[in-house]
Amino acid sequence: MMALLWVTLAILSLVAMNAPQGSLAADDDPLQDFCVKDTTQALHVNGFPCKDPAQVQDSDFASAVLKNRGNTSNGLGVAVTAANVLSFGGLNTQGVSLARINFAKNGINPPHLHPRAAELLYLAKGKLLVGFVTSNAENKLFAQTIKAGELFIFPKGLVHFQLNVGHRKALAFSSFNSQNPGTSQVAKALFTSTPSINDTVLEKALQLNPQDVTRLRSLISKT
Numbered sequence: 006m007m008a009l010l011w012v013t014l015a016i017l018s019l020v021a022m023n024a025p026q027g028s029l030a031a032d033d034d035p036l037q038d039f040c041v042k043d044t045t046q047a048l049h050v051n052g053f054p055c056k057d058p059a060q061v062q063d064s065d066f067a068s069a070v071l072k073n074r075g076n077t078s079n080g081l082g083v084a085v086t087a088a089n090v091l092s093f094g095g096l097n098t099q100g101v102s103l104a105r106i107n108f109a110k111n112g113i114n115p116p117h118l119h120p121r122a123a124e125l126l127y128l129a130k131g132k133l134l135v136g137f138v139t140s141n142a143e144n145k146l147f148a149q150t151i152k153a154g155e156l157f158i159f160p161k162g163l164v165h166f167q168l169n170v171g172h173r174k175a176l177a178f179s180s181f182n183s184q185n186p187g188t189s190q191v192a193k194a195l196f197t198s199t200p201s202i203n204d205t206v207l208e209k210a211l212q213l214n215p216q217d218v219t220r221l222r223s224l225i226s227k228t
């Protein structure tokens with residue numbers, strides 16, 4: 006009996022040593038069927054409080070936010086429309102969201118990253134040059150030109166971009182394994198933060214002269 010117990014304990018400890026530490030999935034799994042975002046409470050939690058299930062309606066699970074083409078008349082020629090928990094309360098606790106990306110001819114979705122999600126892009130129309138750069142010292146670029154009907158995966162948290170290289174407009178849809186993936190635009194984060202990053206930091210970090218910093222701040226704030 007004692008021997009069996011020791012063998013069992015030894016096996017269990019081996020299993021524990023090899024088991025992954027915690028889940029590597031994105032948002033936490035829901036603990037109930039749904040938790041439609043309650044917009045009436047100012048309470049701050051990780052996510053949003055749930056609407057009273059008795060008040061939840063069929064329409065809470067539907068959204069038209071991606072129905073219309075985004076306006077690409079801007080310096081970058083891109084419009085990203087997000088169906089995330091902020092615009093679609095039924096996504097609360099579900100760990101998923103979707104974005105519509107419209108590109109004008111030559112439009113660019115500039116280098117950015119999503120701190121909380123991987124992005125799976127489906128190109129519905131057009132041709133895009135897409136790519137991401139790995140972290141750490143490698144700084145390796147993985148890039149592809151993709152055509153309508155094709156997919157590309159941008160790993161979680163890595164800097165990536167999409168450039169329209171086709172002869173007309175392009176349309177993509179991107180899914181995220183987070184209800185609120187977040188977006189950090191690299192250039193905007195550095196040059197248009199509030200308050201501003203001290204010029205000396207940018208000059209030294211990017212080997213720029215003071216005039217370059219002023220010029221970049223002005224150019225990037227217009228995009």
Ligand SMILES: *[C@@H]1O[C@H](CO)[C@@H](O)[C@H](O)[C@H]1NC(C)=O
Pocket residue numbers: 076077078079
């Ligand atoms: C698109 O945005 C531009 C620039 O802000 C604006 O002038 C134009 O009226 C917008 N077009 C539509 C259809 O909303």
Ligand SMILES: *[C@@H]1O[C@H](CO)[C@@H](O)[C@H](O)[C@H]1NC(C)=O
Pocket residue numbers: 203204205206
């Ligand atoms: C920026 O940093 C430099 C160098 O430390 C300093 O002299 C300057 O006063 C700082 N400017 C601001 C606005 O904090």
